[in-house]
Amino acid sequence: MTATLLSGKELAAAIRAEIAVKAAELSAVGVRPRLAVVYATADESAAWYVRLIAKTAEKVGVGCEIVDLGPDASERDVRYKLSSLSLDQRVHGIILQTPLPHGVRMQDVALAIAFEKDVDGANPLSLGRLVSGLPAFAPTTAEAVVRLLDHHHVELTGRRVAVVGRSAVVGKPVAHLLLNQNATVTVCHSRTKDLAEVTSSAEVVVAAVGKAGLITADHVAPGAVVVDVGTIPTESGGMVGDVEAEGVAAKAGALTPVPGGVGPVTTALLLQHTVQAASR
Numbered sequence: 001m002t003a004t005l006l007s008g009k010e011l012a013a014a015i016r017a018e019i020a021v022k023a024a025e026l027s028a029v030g031v032r033p034r035l036a037v038v039y040a041t042a043d044e045s046a047a048w049y050v051r052l053i054a055k056t057a058e059k060v061g062v063g064c065e066i067v068d069l070g071p072d073a074s075e076r077d078v079r080y081k082l083s084s085l086s087l088d089q090r091v092h093g094i095i096l097q098t099p100l101p102h103g104v105r106m107q108d109v110a111l112a113i114a115f116e117k118d119v120d121g122a123n124p125l126s127l128g129r130l131v132s133g134l135p136a137f138a139p140t141t142a143e144a145v146v147r148l149l150d151h152h153h154v155e156l157t158g159r160r161v162a163v164v165g166r167s168a169v170v171g172k173p174v175a176h177l178l179l180n181q182n183a184t185v186t187v188c189h190s191r192t193k194d195l196a197e198v199t200s201s202a203e204v205v206v207a208a209v210g211k212a213g214l215i216t217a218d219h220v221a222p223g224a225v226v227v228d229v230g231t232i233p234t235e236s237g238g239m240v241g242d243v244e245a246e247g248v249a250a251k252a253g254a255l256t257p258v259p260g261g262v263g264p265v266t267t268a269l270l271l272q273h274t275v276q277a278a279s280r
């Protein structure tokens with residue numbers, strides 16, 4: 001048996017087409033949706049992702065402002081920039097890219113992102129509102145996982161789902177979104193004892209750790225649905241996920257590819273949130 005590939009390309013294209021229409025409508029009444037992308041790292045893959053956002057934004061008629069604070073930016077520098085962008089009437093969405101400079105913590109600086117512009121759900125207030133059932137933007141990667149499963153008609157109600165990873169940007173919010181879809185969610189992490197035993201008793205496994213090949217065939221039940229959130233750059237300039245794809249594809253029922261899975265949906269949702277923020 002070989003797993004069905006759950007592509008994210010078609011869903012991402014459909015979301016982009018929707019955004020293009022809405023962005024054009026807004027531009028026609030004088031509101032051009034605009035996203036600010038802030039980064040403060042010399043990390044090559046972050047710079048690559050920033051360019052990808054800018055390129056995609058341009059294609060769908062969303063303005064994009066790239067702010068490079070440099071890898072030596074202080075907490076104060078980052079907060080100041082996020083505060084001024086929050087006050088800037090022309091900017092509707094703000095994303096602060098990771099990784100951040102040494103000693104700068106996302107939860108501290110993201111408080112400076114106005115929550116109406118917090119299109120990647122980074123402000124602790126957004127996460128709190130989300131969990132409380134109040135309107136808020138979810139972190140795009142977490143939302144992309146649930147949207148992709150829905151697009152491929154993967155039922156979540158009553159299903160056992162194992163989330164591997166507990167970050168504030170993916171693991172925790174995706175666990176919450178899955179819970180909202182009535183899944184029974186187990187969150188695993190680096191201290192989980194016998195990870196393979198836990199994940200192989202799940203019908204859906206979401207891998208969101210950032211360690212290449214962590215999830216092998218031994219970690220999944222025959223026929224399970226596996227979502228790979230990892231995007232780890234390889235030395236040859238490619239990209240791999242948290243899932244050892246070849247082995248897992250031979251055992252799982254379905255698997256999201258890397259690239260071409262969760263990634264494109266993530267970027268599309270970032271722009272969709274920006275258009276939603278602009279239409280308010």
Ligand SMILES: Nc1nc(=O)c2c([nH]1)NC[C@@H]1CN(c3ccc(C(=O)N[C@@H](CCC(=O)O)C(=O)O)cc3)C=[N+]21
Pocket residue numbers: 046049095096097098099120122140141169231239258259260261262263264265266267
């Ligand atoms: N605050 C914050 N939020 C993020 O969401 C965030 C971040 N920081 N830092 C960096 C990572 C990385 N990330 C990716 C998103 C989409 C693709 C993506 O679309 N990848 C294409 C690759 C296409 C190609 O290889 O050319 C694909 O999967 O098909 C990749 C990586 C979001 N991140």
